[in-house]
Amino acid sequence: xxxxxxxxxxxxxxxxxxxxxxKPLVDFANKPMILHQIEALKAIGVSEVVLxxxxxxxxxxxxxxxxxxNLGIKITCSQxxxxxxxxxxxxxxxxxxxxxxxxxFFVLNSDVIxxxxxxxxxxxxxxxxxxxxxxxxxxxxxxxxxxVVMEQSTGKVEKFVEKxxxxxxxxxxxxxxxxxxxxxxxxxxxxxxxxxxxxPKIAAEKKLFAMVLPGFxxxxxxxxxxxxxxxxxxxxxxxxxxxxxxxxxxxxGNVIVDESAKIGEGCLIGxxxxxxxxxxxxxxxxxxxxxxxxxxxxxxxACISSSIIGWHSTVGQWARVExxxxxxxxxxxxxxIYSNGGVVLPHKEIKxxxxxxxxxx
Amino acid sequence: xxxxxxxxxxxxxxxxPTKGTRFRPLSLNIPKPLFPLAGQPMVHHPxxxxxxxPNLAQIYLVGFYEEREFALYVSSISNELKVPVRxxxxxxxxxxxxxxxxxxxxxxxxxxxxxxxxxxxxxxSFPLPGMxxxxxRYGGMGTVLVIKVSAESANQFGELVADPxxxxxxxxxxxxxxxxxxxxxxxxxxxxxxxxxxxxGVSTQRKDRANLRRVSSFEALQSATRSLPxxxxxxxxxxLSPLAGKKQLYTYETLDFWEQIKTPGMSLKCSALYLAQFRxxxxxxxxxxxxxxxxxITGDVFVHPSAKLHPTAxxxxxxxxxxxxxxxxxxxxxxxxxxxDVEIKENAVVIHAIVGWKSSIGRWxxxxxxxxxxxxxxxxxxxEAVTVEDEVVVINSIVLPNKTLNVSVQEEIIx
Numbered sequence: 169x170x171x172x173x174x175x176x177x178x179x180x181x182x183x184x185x186x187x188x189x190x191k192p193l194v195d196f197a198n199k200p201m202i203l204h205q206i207e208a209l210k211a212i213g214v215s216e217v218v219l220x221x222x223x224x225x226x227x228x229x230x231x232x233x234x235x236x237x238n239l240g241i242k243i244t245c246s247q248x249x250x251x252x253x254x255x256x257x258x259x260x261x262x263x264x265x266x267x268x269x270x271x272x273f274f275v276l277n278s279d280v281i282x283x284x285x286x287x288x289x290x291x292x293x294x295x296x297x298x299x300x301x302x303x304x305x306x307x308x309x310x311x312x313x314x315x316v317v318m319e320q321s322t323g324k325v326e327k328f329v330e331k332x333x334x335x336x337x338x339x340x341x342x343x344x345x346x347x348x349x350x351x352x353x354x355x356x357x358x359x360x361x362x363x364x365x366x367x368p369k370i371a372a373e374k375k376l377f378a379m380v381l382p383g384f385x386x387x388x389x390x391x392x393x394x395x396x397x398x399x400x401x402x403x404x405x406x407x408x409x410x411x412x413x414x415x416x417x418x419x420x421g422n423v424i425v426d427e428s429a430k431i432g433e434g435c436l437i438g439x440x441x442x443x444x445x446x447x448x449x450x451x452x453x454x455x456x457x458x459x460x461x462x463x464x465x466x467x468x469x470a471c472i473s474s475s476i477i478g479w480h481s482t483v484g485q486w487a488r489v490e491x492x493x494x495x496x497x498x499x500x501x502x503x504x505i506y507s508n509g510g511v512v513l514p515h516k517e518i519k520x521x522x523x524x525x526x527x528x529x
Numbered sequence: 530x531x532x533x534x535x536x537x538x539x540x541x542x543x544x545x546p547t548k549g550t551r552f553r554p555l556s557l558n559i560p561k562p563l564f565p566l567a568g569q570p571m572v573h574h575p576x577x578x579x580x581x582x583p584n585l586a587q588i589y590l591v592g593f594y595e596e597r598e599f600a601l602y603v604s605s606i607s608n609e610l611k612v613p614v615r616x617x618x619x620x621x622x623x624x625x626x627x628x629x630x631x632x633x634x635x636x637x638x639x640x641x642x643x644x645x646x647x648x649x650x651x652x653x654s655f656p657l658p659g660m661x662x663x664x665x666r667y668g669g670m671g672t673v674l675v676i677k678v679s680a681e682s683a684n685q686f687g688e689l690v691a692d693p694x695x696x697x698x699x700x701x702x703x704x705x706x707x708x709x710x711x712x713x714x715x716x717x718x719x720x721x722x723x724x725x726x727x728x729x730g731v732s733t734q735r736k737d738r739a740n741l742r743r744v745s746s747f748e749a750l751q752s753a754t755r756s757l758p759x760x761x762x763x764x765x766x767x768x769l770s771p772l773a774g775k776k777q778l779y780t781y782e783t784l785d786f787w788e789q790i791k792t793p794g795m796s797l798k799c800s801a802l803y804l805a806q807f808r809x810x811x812x813x814x815x816x817x818x819x820x821x822x823x824x825x826i827t828g829d830v831f832v833h834p835s836a837k838l839h840p841t842a843x844x845x846x847x848x849x850x851x852x853x854x855x856x857x858x859x860x861x862x863x864x865x866x867x868x869x870d871v872e873i874k875e876n877a878v879v880i881h882a883i884v885g886w887k888s889s890i891g892r893w894x895x896x897x898x899x900x901x902x903x904x905x906x907x908x909x910x911x912x913e914a915v916t917v918e919d920e921v922v923v924i925n926s927i928v929l930p931n932k933t934l935n936v937s938v939q940e941e942i943i944x
Contacts, residue, residue: 434858434875436893452841452859452876454893454920469859469876471893471920486843486861486878488895488922504861504880506897506924508939521897523924523939 169214170265171274172246173205174257174343175221175228181390184496184513185478190224192278193231195461195479196388197401198426198444203235205276208284210241214274217241218264220257222248255362258347259355266349272301275362277343281397283383283404284344292379293346296323299375300351302367303344305385313340314363318378325376328368342381391494391511395457395474399440414438420456432468444479467503475507478514491525536586537661538636539579539645542625543572545593551791554912554929558886560594562649563602565866566796567803568814568831568849574803575647576606576614578655585612586639590649591628593619627762630728637722644724646764648716652799654785654806655717663696664719667779671724673698673769674717675780676787680708686789687714687765689773691780698778701769712780714765715787724768727777731767735759793883794901794908800866801847804829816844824856836867857892864900874919882909885930891919898925906940 179191186194192202206217221228225245232243246261258265258275265273272293274286282305293301302325304316315337317326329336341363354366370376384404386397402422405412414423418431421439425431429443432451437443441455444462449455452469460466463480470483475493483489484503493507496514501507505518509525512518516528543562552561562572569577572590579588588610590599599616607614617632629636629646636644643664645657656674664672675689688709690700702709736759762768772778786802788795807814808829816832818824824838828846832838836850842860850856850867859876866883873879873890881900890896894917901907909923912930917923922937929944 454876456920469861469878469893471876471895473920486876488878488893490922504863504878506895506922508922508924523899 169212169269169271169273170216170218170267171209171214171276172218172220172258172261172265173202173276173278174254175202175219175278176223178223179389182394184494184511185476188479188497188514189231190221190228191389192219192228195442195444195459196281196394197398197405197442197459198424200231201281201388202232202278204281205278205284206232206235206239206241206243208286209274209276210239212286212290215242216264217243218261219243219245220248220261221245222251251359252357253359253361255355255360255366256358258352258362259357262352266352270349272346272348275345275347277387279387279389280343280385281388281401282342282344282381282385283408285382286344286346288382289344289346289379292323292377296377298324298370298377299348299373300367300370300377301346302376302378303342303381304339304378305342305381306338307340308338310335310338310340315339316341316378323377323379324374325367325371325378327371328363330364339378339380342385343387344381391476391492394476395440395459395492398442398459399457402440402442426462450485493522535642536584536639537582537643537645538586538639538641539575539582539588539647539657540629540632540636541572541575541579541588541590541647541649542628543590543592543594543599543649545619545622547593547622552793552796554910554927555793555796555883555885557930558913560592560598562590562592562594563598564796565849565851565868566652566790566800567807568833568851569803570602571790571796572602572649573606574652575649575655576610578657579645579647580610580612582645582657582661586641588612588614589632589636590614590616591619591632592616593622622761624757624761624767625764626724626728626731626768627760629764630725630732630762631760633725637725641722644720644722646718646720650790651716651787652790652795652802653715653717653783653787656781656783656785657717657719660717660719660781663781664779667696669697669779670727670772670777671718671720671768672779672781674715675712675782676715676784677711677782678713680711683708683711683713687769688712689714689769689780691782696779696781697776698769698773698780701765701773703765703770712782714769715783716789718764727768727772728762731762731771732759792902793910794903797847797864797866797881797883797908798902800849801829801864804831804847804849807831818844881907883911885911885913885915887913888915888917890917891921893920894918895922895924897923906942 179186193200314330384400388394388397414425418435423438423441425443426445428445429447431449435453437455440457442459446463448465450468454471456473458472458475460477461479465482467485469486471488473490478495478497481495481499483501486504487501489507491509494511498515499512500517506521510522512528563570687703690710816826816830818826824842830845831849833852835852836854838856839858841858842856844862847864848862851869854867854871857875861878863880865879868886870887874892876893877890878895881898882896898909906925910927914931915928916933918935924939927942
């Protein structure tokens, strides 16, 4: 079985993290975002993953080389030279996706994090016998998204309504598809939208079915959603594999700590915290609702909440970092500094407090 | 120096509860003159300076606070100084000169040759012996302590012009609209007893004028009632201005620090200035520690002996910690005044702030300000018994007494 992951462009919404690495390589819950997807695909027997990418394919492939051998999965790139929308990249990768088997293939959006019930999706796809399956998820505010209107009992998709003003349903496209190879015949090699141009046609022929995603779903393409996504991910870990969560008197709620990280005395960590490999958290530190990426040092008595601390950054003694502060790679917050929503580009030293959310170039 | 039978009396004007409203919310709990700077009541610093005056017979504090508010302090400082200190309560505000005149009989009981008059709300090194010596040399009725300030800031004060050779006061204008001089009145004076005659002169003059108006017309009567009462005499406008240039008043310039203590924010700056002065005058009052057995101390810090500091805390520069305060493990204090019975819990941070009596700062919470002493919210002030819960951040804010903060605030005044 094969799969295509739509990686796309520069990941500007996740800057300053994506100034250091392409978005799929940004760590989420101590693992590059794209590995969450590749591992889920490998687990259900996918043998080849094609990355549809239009930016830095060498960096991606270099990075993924190790995982190719470790996971025993083939990873290739299909590079767009111009943006092709959400459907065009499928046409571009057509030759890589089609083989003699005639099996359906997965398409995943790289910004999305969920429990990936891909096995259930295969079963669903086989059961309805249509041409394409899409995963949908329930949201609170459907007017912000494209709503999928479907038949409750069978999942047969009736239509797509983009950002509806009146309520037509609360299920939206979750960005996970399982498509028969014949779908590729419907896509031309030009910038096109899968939601607006391809799926409506299949739906009109009553060959498109939607499966409601069990569990959580989050588009983590921007920092606020990234932090919420970590909470949902850790909640799901608590249900499905609680042994992966940290325990101890200094832990509250769901926390993951890489085994190579060191945590000092008198800390209070959690809820919803990820501490990456090689991190040093000194004594008396408070961490909540935050991600501390590989190689970060948090010095004594510092306090971090609702923030992302980029790779190899340091947070000084008695510093406080909060309210959607995003530190890019190798940022150094000096002792006793307060950052309230500072978004800091890589390789900076912060010597004076940031009292209101602002971008530090 | 003067002969041994020359006696000197010092009078310190402390004001009253209707004054110093800009010092709220800290003055809601305590008379402003007793608010601690560098761990000592504000009035303690001029009193302590008086100790350096030769032949000092008596110190009077004059104000219109209730006597009981000063009773405890006055008795303890008298014992400490071995000089009698008395609080004299005015029945109402009489102005700085009027207040002095009101108690002339008491003040003259000791038959002093010289009378110092000090305002309590100025912060300076009070170079009193030097002033006394200069005053004797000049041979006038009074000598005013002056300081050079920036031309832009001078108009908030009394601006004056002095003869560069004789130091005679040639001209005096209180808070002028246009620039007069960059030399200003520090609110510290020395007088001979003739000052009472001069004050009486102003009072009599005013009485005559009021009587004259009263008979003339209804209109004049109205303007007379609006004018000042006859026993209200200001030192600056009523004495210094008219007597300037008459070879009766002289100036003595200080090159040390000088600030006016009108706002809580300024009290933090003045606390720093007095702590720095302790390096030279009272080094035993400054704390030390390297973080092994006792808390790490950096810069000038005062810690009351009854306060408890965890050895992992780091304190300073410019911190004063009052009685029975408890400073927990991993706490960081920078540029702040911690008042009596405050508890600061583990890993909390306090920067550019004044933490009121009995307040409690939670774990990993943060109380901070920009440290701009002149800005309205440049120093964070917590009134008495304010509770800041764990992990809450309070930035550039003023919190009135008895409030609990469970969410973070910034740039707010919390009633």
